[in-house]
Amino acid sequence: MFFAVYVGPSMNPTLREPEIMEIFPYDKRPFRVGDVVFFLRTESNQGVVHRIVRVTAEGISTLGDNNTHEDAALLQPKNIKGQVVAALRGQKRRKIAGGILGRLTSFWLRRRRVIDRGVSPLLHPIYQSLSYRGAFMRILPVRFRPRVVVFHSRTQEYFQLLMGQRVIGRYNEQSQEWHIQRPFQLFVDGKVLPKQQARDQANRQFLNEWQESMNQQLMQGVRYNFVLADGSCWEIVAVDEEAAAIVSQLGRAMQLCATPASTAPSHQGKICRLLVQVAAHSSAVNYFVPLASKNDGVVVCILSPCDQWEGPYVHLLRLSLIFAREAQVKGGILIHGALAERNGIGVILTAPSGTGKSTASNRLPAPWRSLCDDATLVVRDQQGSYWAHPWPTWSRFQDDGSGGSWDVQKAVPLKGIFFLTQAFEDRIERVGSGQTVSLLGKCVGQVSRFMTAGLSKEERHALHMEQFNNICALSRDIPIHLLHISLTGAFWEQIEKEL
Numbered sequence: 001m002f003f004a005v006y007v008g009p010s011m012n013p014t015l016r017e018p019e020i021m022e023i024f025p026y027d028k029r030p031f032r033v034g035d036v037v038f039f040l041r042t043e044s045n046q047g048v049v050h051r052i053v054r055v056t057a058e059g060i061s062t063l064g065d066n067n068t069h070e071d072a073a074l075l076q077p078k079n080i081k082g083q084v085v086a087a088l089r090g091q092k093r094r095k096i097a098g099g100i101l102g103r104l105t106s107f108w109l110r111r112r113r114v115i116d117r118g119v120s121p122l123l124h125p126i127y128q129s130l131s132y133r134g135a136f137m138r139i140l141p142v143r144f145r146p147r148v149v150v151f152h153s154r155t156q157e158y159f160q161l162l163m164g165q166r167v168i169g170r171y172n173e174q175s176q177e178w179h180i181q182r183p184f185q186l187f188v189d190g191k192v193l194p195k196q197q198a199r200d201q202a203n204r205q206f207l208n209e210w211q212e213s214m215n216q217q218l219m220q221g222v223r224y225n226f227v228l229a230d231g232s233c234w235e236i237v238a239v240d241e242e243a244a245a246i247v248s249q250l251g252r253a254m255q256l257c258a259t260p261a262s263t264a265p266s267h268q269g270k271i272c273r274l275l276v277q278v279a280a281h282s283s284a285v286n287y288f289v290p291l292a293s294k295n296d297g298v299v300v301c302i303l304s305p306c307d308q309w310e311g312p313y314v315h316l317l318r319l320s321l322i323f324a325r326e327a328q329v330k331g332g333i334l335i336h337g338a339l340a341e342r343n344g345i346g347v348i349l350t351a352p353s354g355t356g357k358s359t360a361s362n363r364l365p366a367p368w369r370s371l372c373d374d375a376t377l378v379v380r381d382q383q384g385s386y387w388a389h390p391w392p393t394w395s396r397f398q399d400d401g402s403g404g405s406w407d408v409q410k411a412v413p414l415k416g417i418f419f420l421t422q423a424f425e426d427r428i429e430r431v432g433s434g435q436t437v438s439l440l441g442k443c444v445g446q447v448s449r450f451m452t453a454g455l456s457k458e459e460r461h462a463l464h465m466e467q468f469n470n471i472c473a474l475s476r477d478i479p480i481h482l483l484h485i486s487l488t489g490a491f492w493e494q495i496e497k498e499l
Helices: 099-133 135-139 196-217 241-253 313-329 357-363 433-452 457-477 491-498
Strands: 002-005 020-024 036-040 047-055 060-063 080-089 092-095 147-152 157-163 166-172 177-180 222-227 233-238 257-260 271-278 298-303 333-335 337-342 345-350 368-372 375-380 386-391 412-422 427-430 480-485
Touching: 002 433, 002 457, 020 433, 047 099, 080 433, 157 177, 222 241, 233 241, 241 271, 241 313, 271 313, 298 313, 313 333, 313 375, 313 433, 313 457, 333 433, 333 457, 337 357, 337 375, 337 386, 337 412, 345 357, 345 386, 357 491, 368 386, 412 433, 412 491, 427 491, 433 457, 433 480, 480 491
Parallel strands: 233 271, 271 298, 345 412, 412 480
Antiparallel strands: 002 020, 020 080, 036 047, 036 080, 047 060, 080 092, 147 157, 157 166, 166 177, 222 233, 222 257, 333 375, 337 345, 337 368, 375 386, 386 412, 427 480
16 A cells, blocks of 8 residues: 555546545456556656546556546556555545446536536526525525635735635636635625725735834844754744733743843854734734745744634644744654653654543653643754654643643654554554554644645645655654553553564
8 A cells, every 4th residue: 555645636526636545556456447546657657546437458548537538548557556545634534436336426427517517508697697686695694694704825815705614715816806606606796895906905004004013012022932853943022912922821831931032042043033913903814824934034923813712722823833834844743642751762642632642641650751642743853863842732721721831842852653542452563654654644634734724725735745745754764553552551561662
C-alpha cells in the first residue's frame, strides 16, 4: 500500500483535491471495470487517477468521472500502479467504490450530467425570473438568510456567500461577478451584494487609521519571547489594550518571559515578530494563519473582539497556530497527541479524541513525566533531528474553563510515536510505512484543520502537500508503533523496551 495526493478536477466528485489517496497494488488481482486506478502515462510518466471503463485484450480503457471522453491511450497492466480504495481528508476516511459499485457510481454520474444538460435550458429562464423577483428571499426567515463573509488570504481578500455553514457563492475578482450555486440564487438579491470597489472604499479609511495607531503603540507595553528547538525566535507584541489581555494570557499559558517592548532583544539570531491587534471592524480581521518567512519576519494578526461564549479560546488557538505554521515550513508538524518524557527522552502518545491518551499519560509513573496531554509541536533542527515541544490544551480555556500553563520552550528529543488502542493486554505492534503515514495524517488533521481558514485553493493545496511531505519524512526517521493498552496494565514497560 502507498499514498498519493489527488489534484485536479477530472475525478470530481468522487475525489477532490487535496485528498490523500490510499492505493493498493493489484499484484495478482484482476483489473475490474469500475475500479479507480492510479497509473503512469506512457509518454510523460505522469501520475493520473481515472476509472476503468473497459478491459480488452488490446489494453485497458479509462475515463475520469468528471470527463466526457475516454482517455485516448490504452493502458497496459504495467502502467497501473494500484487501485484507489480510500480517500483521506483530515481525520475522515472515505471508501472509494470499485468493481460493480464503481460501475454503478460511474453510470449515475454520467446520467446526472445528461439530465442536467437536458433540463437546464428548460428551467433556466424560470429560475432566472424567480431569482430576479426575489420572492423566495422575502419569505425566508432572517436568521436563515445568506450572509457575506470577507476572507483575507496572504495573497488576496475575497468574498464568500454563506447560508448557515455552507458556502453557496463566491465573488470572482477577474470578472467582478458573483457565482452562486443553484438553487440558492432564489434566496439572494444579487443587486445588493457587495463588489470589490465597495469593499476597498469601506476598508481604506480603517486600514489607514490602524497603520497610524500601530506605529505609535508598538514601542509601548510588554513583549513576550519564545524560542523553539529549530532555532526560531519569536517576539510577541500587543498593539492595543484588548490585544494585550489576550497576549498576556497566551504568555501565561505558554510560560513565556515578558520584557518591556522597548528593551533590546537578547537573542542574537533572526527574530520573527508577531504583532497582535483586536479590531472591531470585521472586514479587517485576517482569518488565515500568516507566515513570517514570507513577510520579512513580521506577522500582523488582527483579531475580532472576544466572543462572550467562547472567551479567548479561539484567539489563543489562532495565535498558537502561527508558531506551528512557521515550524511546518522548516519541516515540523503539529500532532494531536500527549507528550511524555523519561530521562530526557520524549515520546508521543496519540489517538483520536476520547480514546484515552490523556488518561494514559496521567497513568505514567516516575521517572516518567507527562508534559502535555492534547497536542505536541514537533520541530526539526538544522542537523535534521526531531524535537518535541509540549503544547497547551486550548480547549481548557473555552466556556470559562480552568485554563492552565505549559512550558512550551522545554523541548525534548523525540524518540518514538505510539498510536494507542484499547485492548485486554499490553503489547506493541509494528506498522508499515503506508499505515504510518495514514495514521499520522489523521492526527495532524485533527489539530491543523484551522490552518486552512481563509486560504485560496492553491494555498490549501500547498499547505496539505507540505504537511504530507513532513509526515513522510517524520515517519522515516522516528520509530512509530501501535500500542495496545489495557485499563490496568503497565503499558509504559512496553514503551521502555522500544526506546
